[in-house]
Amino acid sequence: MNKKNIKYIFSLILIPFFGFILLNLTFLLFALFYFSVSKLVNIFVTINPEMNWYWFPSLMRFCFMVIILLITFFIFRSKLKTIFKAIFLIVPVATVLVIMETFLYNFPAILFVLGFLLISGVIYYLYKTKQPWIYYYSLILTSLVLVIFFAPGGDI
Helix, strand or coil, rough: CCCCHHHHHHHHHHHHHHHHHCCCCCCCCHHHHHHHHHHHHHHHCCCCCCCCCCCHHHHHHHHHHHHHHHHHHHHHHHHHHHHHHHHHHHHHHHHHHHHHHHHHHHHHHHHHHHHHHHHHHHHHHEEEEEEHHHHHHHHHHHHHHHHHHHHCCCCC
């Protein structure tokens, strides 16, 4: 094996391994974000069990997704190596797809169609901007894992 093939194989292993770790850290940060904002809101507005704040968790998920997408924008504009960007790409893809799943849980057909359109759009963008293969791998791997998880009724 030449050095280039070893680099490819090493990348194929590194992306899911470190991406999974980064994704778990992201969901821990979401929990910290959610509970911190909830406590902050509770200082100003007393939330009792009789109040119907059904919109609050959705708003928190949406705000966290926006934060992740902003971080992603800056990471992809940085001079980090491609492998690090590909590892991080797992985070926004999984975050957006999981948040879509929480909003569209009762409508799985719409969820899969929108997810397919989103991923297809990102693949098209990667193709038009001539991005490295490693981004495609990261995107497709994350999408397939989540489809396999959500299709039989998996819930986060």
